[in-house]
Amino acid sequence: MSICNPFNCTGLKLHTSKRHFTSHFINQIQVTTTPYAIPLPCYIGKFVVKELVKRGFNVIAVAREKSGIRGKNSKEDTLGLLSGANACFSDVTNLDSLERSVENLGICIDVVVSCLASRSGGVKDSWLIDYEATKNSLIAGKKFGAKHFVLLSAICVQKPLLEFQRAKLKFEAELIEEAKNDESFTYSIVRPTAFFKSLAGQVELVKDGKPYVMFGDGKLCACKPISEADLASFIADCVLGEDLINKVLPIGGPGEALTPLDQGEMLFKLVGKKPNFLKVPIEIMDFAIGVLDFLVKLFPSLEDAAEFGKIGRYYAAESMLIWDPETGEYKAEETPSYGKDTLEEFFKRVLEEGMAGQELGEQTIF
Ligand SMILES: NC(=O)c1ccc[n+]([C@@H]2O[C@H](COP(=O)([O-])OP(=O)(O)OC[C@H]3O[C@@H](n4cnc5c(N)ncnc54)[C@H](OP(=O)(O)O)[C@@H]3O)[C@@H](O)[C@H]2O)c1
DSSP, X not given: OEEEOSSOTTOOOOOSSHHHHHHHHHHXXXXXXXXXXXXXXXXXXXXXXXXXXXXXXXXXXXXXXXXXXXXXXXXXXXXXXXXXXXXXXXXXXXXHXXXXXXXXXXXXXXXXXXXXXXXXXXXXHHIIIIIIIHHHHHHHHHHTTOOEEXXXXXXXXXXXOSHHHHHHHHHHHHHHHHHHHXXXXXXXXXXXXXXXXXXXXXXXXXXXXXXXXXXXXTTSOOBOOBXXXXXXXXXXXXXXXXXXXXXXXXXXXXXXXXXXXXXXXXXXHHHTOOOOEEEEOTHHHHHHHHHHHHXXXXXXXXXXXXXXXXXXXXXXXXXXXXXXXXXXXXXXXXXXXXXXXXXXXXXXXXXXXXXXXXXXXXXXOO
């Protein structure tokens, strides 16, 4: 989460109307720029901080002392990753602790950008992070002056079947309500399609001559992948863009929607090998989920295992595109595009340089 501060504690007057606030906000942020990034060093958060720093904001990035995949980054590593920003180490799951940390900074906050998400997608963790910790960021941000909140959500919440989606939706609804009740407060909810890193899990395998694994005929789902840098740029636009306030913003990358079959064919072409697909029937996942759902009634500790199965099933069959509930179809042509980076260029780079710095965490897809 990032917090930006065009107004500091020197007595600049805060705006009382949204329109007024926004235009002044833009002017002020360019001059005094004191952005603050709260719980940040998430994968995409690193890119957001970099982008905000590049645009001249002062950024405070809030991180935990051991961050990154399985807590492998020390404080020193995190400081290195957040160069150009001020790091603030705190516990976002504890409101008192978060508020104290922000208070100790001795600054006022203008904008909060939250990229927080459960790393596992487990049931309790989703509610703890995607809902509670994100809400703590809102409460602490507002307490110290935040007038705008940019939330990184996900396009998949349109069709919520998973616990982390429900947790995200609950927070989204409360954020929108907050803006309805407080004239001086605004939000931007960003719902991206798939990140590049989430689609790169099979690049090294294909390079090593292994088949590309896909469900069904490889056309069960599609997405318009967006690069981390392009998404970070879009999120930074939301900090300043008057036309992006009080909106829910689905966003994908440039070009046509791509199915797993398209992505596999692209990869084989890049490595110069004959396409070799391993097609797995989706029913296998349904069977596994059925078994886990049964077992969880007997052994509640299997709750997360059952949820992980559902997450896998969801991303194997649901597209990351605009969903039309009336027709029950995903609409590629209605999914907005942003940026210039293409998945093909990204695959090429991973084939040459590997996935260094973009490793997949517990959630290999979303
Ligand atoms: N990946 C995709 O393709 C994709 C596509 C669309 C939307 N999204 C959405 O984008 C968001 C970010 O995704 P991502 O891939 O960047 O996720 P990620 O790398 O797993 O980042 C999650 C962030 O939340 C932080 N966090 C998790 N648990 C925490 C805790 N207990 N205390 C403090 N911080 C905690 C992590 O901090 P640490 O580094 O300290 O663990 C990390 O900064 C998610 O909402 C996701 O649903 C993702």
